[in-house]
Amino acid sequence: MITGINYGLRDVDYISFKGAKVNIAAFSDNHGNITNGLTDLLNTFDKNKNEIFPNSLGASVVNILAIVGDWFINPSKRGFITRPELTNGDLQNLALQKTIELVKKSALHNNLKYEELLKKVQEGLLKFNFETIYTMGNHCLDGGTRFMLNVMRKNDMKTLITNVDLEKSPLIKKEMENNPKILKSYVYEIPDDKNPNLIHKVLFLGITIPSMDFYNPGLCEGLEFYDNSNQKDTALTEQTLQGTIDAVKKEVDRFKNENPKGVVVLLSHMGERLAEIVRKDVPQINHILNGHDHLNTQSNVGKTSINSLGKDNEMIKAINFEFDDNGDLVKVSMTPYFTSTTLSDGIESHPFKKFLDEYLEKDMEPIVSVDELKSEDALSAAKENFPMYVNIVLSELGVYKPELRNSLMQNEDFKNLIYVQAKLKMQETEGVKQGMTKLSYAKEIRYQNSYLMNFLTSAVKSTIKEKIDSDIFAAGIQSSIVRGGLEDGSNNLAVMKVFDGVSEELSGVQMGEITGEELTGMIVENILDNIKDKNRNTIIHWSDIQVDRRKIDSINNGTSSEKYSDAVKVRNPMSGMFEPIDLTKTYKIAIGKKYLMKDSIEWPKKIRNKFEPMNKTYNELFRLYLSDHDYKIHITPNTKENRIL
DSSP states (O other), X not given: OEEEEEOSSSEXXXXXXXXXXXXXXXXXXXXXXXXXXXXXXXXXXXXXXXXXXXXXXXXXXXXXXXXXXXXXXXXXXXXXXXXXXXXXXXXHHHHHHHHHHHHHHHHHTTSSOHHHXXXXXXXXXXXXXXXXXXXXXXXXXXXXXXXHHHHHXXXXXXXXXXXXXXXXXXXXXXXXXXXXXXXXXXXXXXXXXXXXXXXXXXXXXXXXXOOHHHHSTTTOTTOOBTTOOSOOGGGOOTGXXXXXXXXXXXXXXXXXXXXXXXXXXXXXXXXXXHHHXXXXXXXXXXXXXXXXXXXXXXXXXXXXXXXXXXXXXXXXXXXXXXXXXXXXXXXXXXXXXXXXXXXXXXXXXXXXXXXXXXXXTGGGSBOOEEEEOOOHHHHHHHHHTHHHHHHHHHHXXXXXXXXXXXXXXXXXXXXXXXHHHHHHHXXXXXXXXXXXXXXXXXXXXXXXXXXXXXXXXXXXXXXXXXXXXXXXXXXXXXXXXXOOOEETTOBHHHHHHTTOXXXXXXXXEEEEXXXXXXXXXXXXXXXXXXXXXXXXXXXXXXXXXXXXXXXXXXXXXXXXXXXXXXXXXXXXXXXXXXXXXXXTSEEEEEEEHHHHHOOSSSHHHHHGGGEEEEEEEHHHHHHHHHHHTTTEEEEOTTTTSOSBO
């Protein structure tokens, strides 16, 4: 049935959906990406607002923005140029507030002019229901409990903490007494569009991966999740998640007993495998919005749909529920919207882009210059041709006679001028600088060789050698610590993203001396762990060590009779070549604090007492390197070598 309803502005076609409607727009795992894709995400909301939030007006419609964790990452980090007083978390939360505001505007600006429509809503002439619901991710707690509590206080959103153990969480429990926006669960009540005695209900819950002793050991004071442990995701099972499962089941059972036709939506920042475990034990859940594992998948098992939401602003999933006048859920639809395929017309004038350009002016300007030195062979070949380019420049100046050329080239100033011009011409023609101009970040750094990781480990080692200890042999970096790449023209915000995979509190670098046998042991353990699950058990990259991953795998599964030490080679500082590791020799290495804190694997426990902190984080060491090199990066042949085979 279509009726024309006059709101005093113009006739609007209002489609009766015979009951009530819930529009949910969900995304996850922003990881603090303020410039990387966030404007594209908001542009995608604008371009598709009528489909994402259909029929958004009316008392029988609820519009919900669902953010399924890890909006934040490493909130205590500093380093902004324009606003040095700000932390990462300050800027990320400001961007979150802007995002909520602009998505709300997209949802409201659905049928009429926004300003006129907003006025009608404010005057009570129109009903517009919009809410933001949030659940914490593991990275949201990189800054500790008090940081997240401040976020919950400031923002116009409800934070769902279904699997927080309040009896062991005094800070959270106290805050909840005065803050109605922090909830175990929340029920949206939507009146039927015809039957005044019928209220449609939807229960929302939110759960977080509970292993804070693994992700953020020592940082979550006054906050404890059920099933908290020092176990990584791959080790968690149905048995180790009973507290979380029971917490969800308790809320769902109570709701369904009172509202048998009600709908249950779970925001789960636990990854698809663990979300499936919860679904299996609580089958009354209608829909799970999944974050944490960065997948883009959709599955239906029993009566439950599980939608994974990707990462880094790459997509929105719109879920629409419709109830009929009997209170039954009669229609469910899900539509993905990919930011990479959204038309980008007008993106430069988008309100969020304009806000960034004005608020962070200097941080948005390019500061990195990436110049490749293609290879030693290319340089040698170019140098052999250099006299030819000198002749070309002299000819362009009209100097043809050999006697005149020889005479003029005796003048040092003239010769230097000619050489500069010849070098520029040679670079243009020979392409010495025309090769790789970016050090790319991709998930493959978690298990295979990476030019980006080669550069970063070498840069960190170089800074330590020059400024802290000249005897250092090698620097190691867990690939999970890195969250961004570098390319020609990168701005300061991009540079700050590079070491964003772990909080500054846990990103400290420590140095110690261990034997070749111990070094081999920790490398082999790391590789075997990585082989078990290459995406979750991340590999350690080294500045001056070459590791044969395939050989270690072959030795482990019995198809090779070689020794594990045969798979590890170290750089000879004199020749620069990789040679077999000496098991009896002592090597001074640098490695991250978080690695040495691990109790879930054996080698950190064996060697941690041999290491001392150097009171610098990876980010601080890297920024020292860039500053000392005028923010110019040269991709040398060593950067392009294979350190993981």
